[in-house]
Amino acid sequence: MQHTPLRSHKQSGMINGNFRGKDIISFDQFAAEDLHILFDLAQHMKQIVVNNKTSHLLEGMLVSLLFFEPSSRTFTSFAAAVKRLGGQTLEMQNPEIVSSVNKGESFEDTIRVLEAYSNAIVLRHRIVGSAQQAADAAEFSPVINAGDGNNEHPTQTLLDLYTLYEKFGRLDNLTGLLAGDCLNSRAIHSLIRGLSLFPNNTIYLLSPQQLRLAGDDLVSLSARGIKLVEIRSEKEIPQQADFWYWTRVQKERFASREEYLQGLKETVVVTPELLRTYAKSEMILMDPLPRVDSVDPAVDSDERAVFLRSQIRNGLYTRMALLALVLGRA
């Protein structure tokens, strides 16, 4: 018998309280109870890191990091998550350059080679749907989507929600402001879906004319039970907002340089003045990063600006938790 399965066949679809062996492709796989399981464990992971404890939870485990696209935060935090838990990584960045991909190897074969050598595959790829394609190709190893084009980036949403959960102790009855590129930002779309899993949340949306949430997105997201309110100027920012979530305007989304500059002109940038005028004291300012023309570095010293503090660190804790759960070690 030449073929010994290394692991039992993996499963797809809804988490339903059981992460073990599951592909993590879309945020839609998560229900409220799954988030609670994950966030409880993330809390525990934070204690490991903050207290510099040694963990052997992933000892003997290898996780492939296959990144076809540039990334610093996501790549580094996944690598850190594996290593903080005593596991090891197989790192492949720009595989078009360094691997057999440039000899014409198919994407599916690359995935199946990696799954032969590792316990899980974390994938970042330019192409929408590539994470599902990888999950279909992999017979045994779970695939974790670390961003497939502008489609899904579920672990970004997990860390965003965890940041709110840790701050407010709840994910319901929140008022938030989402700003910047509401049309294209997968982080914004996904965060709205996440918050719609919990009752009584209200989201205000502020963006340049050309970057408003698409009409059908507005309809389909509202249908999930969350209250969405579009505003047209900073003057309409609600004083009771518990959080602001700012995103950058992406140059490559515009048809011409003129339209881009016009878009930028209409974009509201967070300044100390803006915070002073419109934000309450017990709110937090978030940004999925990188921030480019979205948040003025002058606000960094404000304790409410959490994007380079707890938000970025929560990416580590939630990914540690997710890996431990998917790999069946928690």
Add this chain to the structure above:
Amino acid sequence: MQHTPLRSHKQSGMINGNFRGKDIISFDQFAAEDLHILFDLAQHMKQIVVNNKTSHLLEGMLVSLLFFEPSSRTFTSFAAAVKRLGGQTLEMQNPEIVSSVNKGESFEDTIRVLEAYSNAIVLRHRIVGSAQQAADAAEFSPVINAGDGNNEHPTQTLLDLYTLYEKFGRLDNLTGLLAGDCLNSRAIHSLIRGLSLFPNNTIYLLSPQQLRLAGDDLVSLSARGIKLVEIRSEKEIPQQADFWYWTRVQKERFASREEYLQGLKETVVVTPELLRTYAKSEMILMDPLPRVDSVDPAVDSDERAVFLRSQIRNGLYTRMALLALVLGRA
């Protein structure tokens, strides 16, 4: 005394049952008894991986992976082999870009720097003979050849032979079919040499006219005692073949696009139909990968197609075994 040797001087040449500290440059260093030692240990390594056991065999050891050429399987499986055994890697891919090689450092100096920091060096390089050159430059650390141009790639042959050994429990009295680029494939040449270490093996060769095994290679390989039979069409494939070994036709080997297309036209591709017609049930289909126009993905679900199953995994087990032996930890 400013110079303390970190290790005793290493040795070259035939293995002769003792791998410790040896450079592994050519498959010709191996005799049948060396293969048995290695394969017994690979069997043990497989148990570590399959059962997800933690191994500390290479704890405290550093292995340099110096890859001047793109590679995915070989690089990743060596990295996985080191890490699965509790060792660590120093990884340098494309050193022309990221290292002092682009300041004009000689190849020998790069090797001597790396040997100062690591216990062994795994080298992949475009240039024929570079592995021996590295072995000569390194005073203490063994060098393992992970492919030097189209010259040698001994660990590929080790994993191929191990795949046959594991399936059939022997390496003698086998009938095989080698197909594709018999002229240039180092994997094919080496595999023939490997099988000629054991009695009563018969190999059929099938390739396009232009990619036949060179006449002098046919003579010199036959002189090793193995029976080589050239065939001209799939219709001559022997029904009793225990294994098929398929290789891709490499575009860059042809003088012109026309010749390449002609070569491709004459190339036999493995399809479900071909397997159904010419292969017996207890055979295996191998491919050193990447497969490009060599094996139709439609055969992947056939249990006999082991290239993305046991064959690819055996690359991990045999490299784990080889590293442990060369580093004196087994």
Add this chain to the structure above:
Amino acid sequence: MQHTPLRSHKQSGMINGNFRGKDIISFDQFAAEDLHILFDLAQHMKQIVVNNKTSHLLEGMLVSLLFFEPSSRTFTSFAAAVKRLGGQTLEMQNPEIVSSVNKGESFEDTIRVLEAYSNAIVLRHRIVGSAQQAADAAEFSPVINAGDGNNEHPTQTLLDLYTLYEKFGRLDNLTGLLAGDCLNSRAIHSLIRGLSLFPNNTIYLLSPQQLRLAGDDLVSLSARGIKLVEIRSEKEIPQQADFWYWTRVQKERFASREEYLQGLKETVVVTPELLRTYAKSEMILMDPLPRVDSVDPAVDSDERAVFLRSQIRNGLYTRMALLALVLGRA
């Protein structure tokens, strides 16, 4: 409270016997007593490596290696230093290609992201002052300068001094010859500063006309109490020199190819003949590497040529010691 500091705020400035949490930006932070602390520990680290002992000193620790410039020795030896002590690395080479730097992320944000995921940051960057800039951006994690343009490369000087210390048992009353590019070499400038911390050292300087130490550097370095003597030909090399320190002539420093070739013509290259004629038996020949037109490989077999022996290995031991001290584990 959403923001829990992972570590207490770090400190800058003079070491003063306490390395813990300090940024290591300039060699000027070190006093003679700091060097003794470091070198005693390096001696201990050498025993770990030479005897292949397993160390868990940095277990659970993550060190970021952020290299914007090509490097082989420095990158590899820092990576080896972390891993030999049981720690793990987050490696980012050429971040312009693989990270959000190419989306317009600021240098400060990149640093703050990395410090969120790691216990220390080792930085190599083309731009003078970038290491201090990183240290200012990082709130908690110490930053170690692995070379900022032609400004500072403190760990190079640490390993050079340690090499002298290990050989002669002292850093005072030494006579040395520094040769090659005395004008631009940061390694030479820094080594002179290091030796001026100890009494009665005499340094001879030998370089092509155009690459002499700048007049003001000669004045300011001499003011530190070290005796500097410029010589114009190999014939003036003092027979009593305890060490020679050779550096390469860097092509990119010259205005034209003609000037470069003229400079090369005037450059003294170390040959077996030169050593035979001018060097005593108990001296050592050093080179910070890479050597290009500086030292003839024919001298490599001379036991006095330590650059690819103890000098290169001392880079590992001193960096192990520095990391352990800065991370508070020694």
